[in-house]
Each structure stands twice: as structure tokens, then as C-alpha cells.
Amino acid sequence: MILLIEESLKSFADYGISIPVAGSRARAVLAALESHAVLGGIRDKWLVRGAPEPITREDLIRAHDLAYVELLLSDHPEPAVLEAYELLDESGAYRRFDPGTARRPLRELVVKSLANVVGTHQACLAALEHGFCFFLGGGMHHAMSDRGRGFCLLNDAVIALRKLRSAGRATTVWVIDTDAHRGDGTAELCLSDNQTRTLSIHMAEGWPLDGPVLDGAGRLARERYPSTIDIPVPEGGEEFYLDCLEHGMRLLWAMSLGKPPDLAIVVAGSDPHELDELESAKPMRLNSGQMFARDMFLYDWLDRRQIPQAWLMAGGYGKQSWKVYARFLVPVLLKRITGSPGPVPGFDTLQS
Ligand SMILES: [Zn+2]
Numbered sequence: 001m002i003l004l005i006e007e008s009l010k011s012f013a014d015y016g017i018s019i020p021v022a023g024s025r026a027r028a029v030l031a032a033l034e035s036h037a038v039l040g041g042i043r044d045k046w047l048v049r050g051a052p053e054p055i056t057r058e059d060l061i062r063a064h065d066l067a068y069v070e071l072l073l074s075d076h077p078e079p080a081v082l083e084a085y086e087l088l089d090e091s092g093a094y095r096r097f098d099p100g101t102a103r104r105p106l107r108e109l110v111v112k113s114l115a116n117v118v119g120t121h122q123a124c125l126a127a128l129e130h131g132f133c134f135f136l137g138g139g140m141h142h143a144m145s146d147r148g149r150g151f152c153l154l155n156d157a158v159i160a161l162r163k164l165r166s167a168g169r170a171t172t173v174w175v176i177d178t179d180a181h182r183g184d185g186t187a188e189l190c191l192s193d194n195q196t197r198t199l200s201i202h203m204a205e206g207w208p209l210d211g212p213v214l215d216g217a218g219r220l221a222r223e224r225y226p227s228t229i230d231i232p233v234p235e236g237g238e239e240f241y242l243d244c245l246e247h248g249m250r251l252l253w254a255m256s257l258g259k260p261p262d263l264a265i266v267v268a269g270s271d272p273h274e275l276d277e278l279e280s281a282k283p284m285r286l287n288s289g290q291m292f293a294r295d296m297f298l299y300d301w302l303d304r305r306q307i308p309q310a311w312l313m314a315g316g317y318g319k320q321s322w323k324v325y326a327r328f329l330v331p332v333l334l335k336r337i338t339g340s341p342g343p344v345p346g347f348d349t350l351q352s
Contacts, residue, residue: 001133002329003123004030005050007115008137015109016102017085019151025270025313026136028322028352029329035351038342039333046333048126048133055117055159062162063155063189065146072110072153081109084148113153116140120156120312121163124263127310128169131303132336134329139267139314141183142208144222150181150208157265157312158189161196170262171195174252174307177202177227178245178294179269179314180281184208186267187227197228197255199248201241203272204232207280228255235283241272242293249301260307266298270316270324277318288327288347295328323350 009026012019030047033039039046060069071080082088087097099106116137123135141157142150157175164170175190175198177183182202190196203209208223209232215221229251231244271278272294274285286294302309313325327350331341 001048001126001130002030002033002046002333003048003050003119003126003133003135005115005119005122005135005137008112008119010104010108010112014102014104015106016098016100017087018096018098019085019317025316025322025325029136029325031352032322032326032350033329033333036330038338039330042337045337048122050119050122053118053121055114055121055163059117059159059163060154062166063145063158064143068146075107077107077110080148081106081153084143084153085109085151086149109153113140113156117154117156117159120265120310121160123310123312124160124164124265125169127308128164128263131306132299132309132311132332134311134325135313137313139179139269139312140185141177141179141267141314142181142185144185144188149185152185155185155189157267158186158196161263161265164263165195172256172259172261172263173197174199174261174264175267176249176252176264176298177267177269177314178272178298179267180271180276180284181208181269181315182230182232183227183267184223184225187230188222188225190227191225197252197261199229199231199252200227201231201233201245201248203281203284204234204237206283228252233284238284238286238290241286241290242297245294245297249298260305262308264302264307264309266302266309266311267314268295268298268311268325269314270321271314273316273321273324275318275320276316277321278315281315281317288324291324292327292344295324296331299328299332322352323347326350326352
């Protein structure tokens with residue numbers, strides 16, 4: 001299933017923010033699937049438009065600190081938004097933000113983020129029901145307990161998995177993060193969560209691993225709190241990427257004593273791709289074949305073990321990034337619906 005939530009699709013440009021997200025990746029993926037010769041005619045079998053249950057204050061405080069949640073839900077959450085989207089430079093001047101071009105107030109980014117949380121939660125429910133759901137949004141993996149960072153205001157995956165657990169829908173959960181940047185917010189939030197295991201495979205250097213290792217009190221900085229399994233891939237290590245990921249999954253399986261989790265959430269950033277346009281993702285340059293192999297490996301690995309899988313878009317920047325998702329989703333949806341994956345579309349021939 002593919003899940004779309006309209007509210008989550010609002011453009012950052014509407015808020016006066018320039019982040020190199022070209023147009024809407026979600027709309028481009030959807031258009032490519034809708035124009036596919038087979039999938040286009042059976043849209044009702046794979047597309048869900050969200051009419052989800054709302055996320056409450058109680059849901060948010062299962063993951064985030066009360067004071068932070070109250071700031072976000074207040075009439076003036078702007079300080080939290082400015083910090084999460086890094087809209088102030090060291091002198092306090094605006095960067096990548098021009099209020100003069102904004103058509104919507106900055107505080108509405110909280111609404112957009114909440115829509116992403118809703119989508120992630122609904123995608124998890126759909127995955128539990130159908131085995132697989134890909135949400136065209138979500139993956140805000142840098143959001144920490146008391147603040148947002150790295151364009152992430154709320155940690156949708158952690159909020160969703162705790163909400164599922166409180167409702168008795170899923171107890172043990174894996175969060176598998178293949179975004180180019182380490183899933184540091186998820187690691188911090190899940191450090192003491194014994195029923196959640198986190199795996200992050202990411203760039204070994206650069207943001208967010210370029211800050212101090214210790215905080216001002218000489219303790220390990222919270223941004224450095226470990227995932228259950230961290231796999232840092234050095235620049236130039238692309239040819240070993242898939243082997244590292246396979247090894248990580250074997251380790252995750254062994255640590256779980258061969259018992260599958262109730263749910264796996266895959267934070268499937270497309271920013272490791274060589275054509276991604278975000279400066280901080282440049283050290284990782286997987287080609288289109290390696291990206292496809294990454295996603296198909298994870299999908300098959302989880303599917304073979306009948307582990308329900310909810311996929312989130314996470315990071316991906318520039319004109320080509322949507323193609324990584326579309327190329328993966330065409331064969332997966334075809335296989336699930338018709339029993340045959342059909343030919344894999346060429347990266348360069350994909351049209352939205
Ligand atoms: Zn990223």
C-alpha cells in the first residue's frame with residue numbers, strides 16, 4: 001500500500017524556507033506510479049489516502065519532553081521551528097528563511113510535522129494489516145527528546161511506535177535507518193527502550209557527526225548516543241555498503257535471538273544517492289543500482305520473515321531523488337498485487 005496525506009505535502013517554500021527539496025517528491029512518485037501501464041489501472045489496490053486518527057498531546061509526550069511538546073502546541077512555537085530548521089545563523093540573522101516570501105506562518109510547520117506523524121502512524125497500522133506500507137512522507141529521525149534539529153521537528157517513528165505499543169498493536173519494533181545521515185534523534189529517544197532496536201547505516205563523517213563527542217559536563221553528547229547497531233560507512237566505501245547492511249541485519253536478527261519483531265519501520269532516505277543535491281550528503285554516493293539493491297534487499301529480507309514493514313521517505317534532495325522511491329515501488333507493488341514484479345524501470349526512463 002502507498003499512503004498519501006495531503007497536509008504533509010505543503011511546500012517549504014510556502015513558509016519562506018529554501019531547502020533543496022525540488023517540488024514534491026511525494027507527488028512525483030505518485031504520478032510515476034499512476035502513469036505506470038499496469039499500476040495506473042489498479043490504483044484502488046495500492047493507494048490509501050489518509051483519514052487517520054489524530055495525534056494527541058499524550059501521544060507526543062511518550063517520545064518528547066513535556067516542556068518541548070507544550071512549546072510546540074502553544075500559540076508561539078516559532079523558537080522551536082527556527083531551531084529545528086536551522087533558520088538563524090550564529091549572529092541571529094535569518095538564513096535560508098525569507099519571511100517576505102512566506103505565504104504561511106512559520107508556526108504552521110508544526111501542523112505539517114504533525115501530519116507527517118499521523119501518516120507514519122497510519123502507515124504502521126497499514127503495515128500490520130497488509131504486511132507492507134510505504135508512506136509518502138515521514139522519517140524525521142533527527143528530532144530529539146527536547147528539541148528538533150536537521151529539518152526534523154518531531155520524531156514521527158518513535159511517536160508512532162510508542163502509540164502502537166500503548167494501544168497493544170505492536171510491542172517489539174525495529175527502526176532500520178538507511179538515510180545518509182545517522183539517525184541520532186531516534187537513537188537518543190530509544191536508548192532506554194528495551195523493546196525497540198535501532199539500526200542506522202550512514203556516512204561515517206560530516207553532519208551530524210561533526211559536533212563535539214562530549215557535552216559541556218564531560219559526558220557523551222546526546223547526539224552521539226548509540227543506536228543498537230551503528231554502521232558508519234567511510235567516504236569511498238560504496239562497494240561495501242550492501243555487505244555492511246546484510247551484516248547489520250544478521251546481527252540484529254541474532255540480537256533478537258531469531259525472534260522477529262512485531263513491526264519494522266524503515267527510514268529510507270534517498271540522500272545516499274550520487275545525484276542527491278544536499279551538500280552535507282555528498283560524501284555518500286551510491287549509484288542507482290546500489291540504491292535499488294539496498295531497498296530490495298531490505299524489503300525481501302523482511303518479507304521472507306513475514307515481518308510487517310512500514311517505509312518512510314526521510315531525506316532526499318534535488319530533482320532526481322523521487323526516482324529512487326519510484327523505481328523500488330513499481331516492482332514491489334506489482335509483485336504484491338499481481339504476483340509478478342515485471343521489468344524494473346530504468347532510472348533515467350522514469351517519468352512523473
Ligand atoms: Zn539525510
